[in-house]
Amino acid sequence: MTALTIMATGLRRLARDRTALFFMVLLPIVIILVIGATVRDTGEIRIGVVAAERTPLATELVTDLRQSPAVSVTDYAGESEARNALRRNELDAVLIVPAGLDGTLRSGGTVTIPLLGSAAQSIQQAARSAVSGLVARHAARVEAARFTVDNLGGTFDERLATATRLQASVGTVTVRTETVDATSDYLPLGFSYSAPTMLVLFVFINALAGGAAIIESRRLGIYDRVCAAPIRPHDIVFGETLTYLAVALLQSLLIVGIGAVLFGVRWGDPLAAAALITVWALVGTGTGILAGTLFRTPEQAGAIGPAIGIACGMLGGAMWPLEIVPQTMRTIGHITPHAWAIDGWIEILSRGGGIPQIATQLTVLAAVALTLLTIASIRLGRRLTA
Structure with missing residues (x-):
């Protein structure tokens, strides 16, 4: 006591x-x-998006990016603001959607979409992989619509809607990551x-x-x-x-x-x-x-x-x-x-x-x-x- x-x-x-x-x-x-x-314990990649125009194809690209479970998207009004956020480590990458995206793609031209990365090489690679996969999927629909218009006629918007429906019905390959050696000295995240x-x-x-x-x-x-x-x-x-x-x-x-x-x-x-x-x-x-x-x-x-x-x-x-x-x-x-x-x-x-x-x-x-x-x-x- x-x-x-x-x-x-x-x-x-x-x-x-x-x-x-x-x-x-x-x-x-x-x-x-x-x-x-x-x-952050989550595996999400923080990506800032700067869209010069809110045209249909540009909006669709950003929507596709936003729906990805591996990506967290934040919109920015200007590139300068997004670059500052990247420097402050508030973002892992910045995607610049250029002006004239719709017009160039509809006419069959090529568009370059810049992706600004952080200093960490591993984060750069992860962001590039996530964005390039989504851009490639988006580009495949646009290319299919453009090809169909050139060979079968019709409007671009009609053919793009058809390509989007068909793409959704096509099977995909899922990549699964698994730790094989459960006794290795890996660390909590x-x-x-x-x-x-x-x-x-x-x-x-x-x-x-x-x-x-x-x-x-x-x-x-x-x-x-x-x-x-x-x-x-x-x-x-x-x-x-x-x-x-x-x-x-x-x-x-x-x-x-x-x-x-x-x-x-x-x-x-x-x-x-x-x-x-x-x-x-x-x-x-x-x-x-x-x-x-x-x-x-x-x-x-x-x-x-x-x-x-x-x-x-x-x-x-x-x-x-x-x-x-x-x-x-x-x-x-x-x-x-x-x-x-x-x-x-x-x-x-x-x-x-x-x-x-x-x-x-x-x-x-x-x-x-x-x-x-x-x-x-x-x-x-x-x-x-x-």
Whole structure:
């Protein structure tokens, strides 16, 4: 009961600390919202369309493009506005529908339709493939209508309507993409990768910075006054442990909730996700208490702690996937617990893994947590009895 009272007191004190709340609650939310708004999990290609004329053939081309499930179309009044949107990464490509499109095609001429792309080569290729396929399909109808008019007579509009009906009845070839090697180290897409890495990063950083609370309590003599009461030192240690664990779990649940509700992140098997969150919260708890016994002043904990957390996050794959770095750096990265936690999330989110599939990661993280908690408890206990 004493430990729970200490935990409740610690949480109330934290709730009144606006600086701590900013770093533990507001800052993660802001970064999650920014990344979630810019990282898209959808496979849609964002294409801006600038149509010089709203003639029937030009309108039909834009309509065909808009109906494609792989493309998201935004209309722009002028090319300058569309180019600016492309530079700001609001678009992946810009399609310029030139003036005189209808007249040139009706007379049998050739029309060049410019497609402006972004700097990323992969996005350029995807946009070019999506647009060229639609343009070719549109051009086939126009060519068929033109050929029929030249050889059988009739009006162009009548023959184009006939070609459109016939084209709809002709069978098509569907290309399906399937991942054959289900055990490969592929990553979750977009925000589904960013969300768990931010959970790993922020829980660890805030735990390190939160060590300042223990230092402040020692400096103000709070522990001395508590020890003057009939309260044993190990009750204080246990209460502080529960406080840090509660904060880590609450912050984890906050990130999970924001990712799921606002950005549709699916966190995989509930039991596996809960186990990974819990064991990582224990790692953060041990780290935070240990920081409170190692740093001398709250300023040191607030300045040095986050720097250490960011460095570990960079090595462990919280800033970028370890799959893109050389094998040597990947091995070094697994010295940090971050890499094991992120490996566990990749197993859960990419491959639908459960607890058996992440047993190795859970074991390593549990060992790290037990080591940190043991050392931190011994050191804090000594500080209380010194």
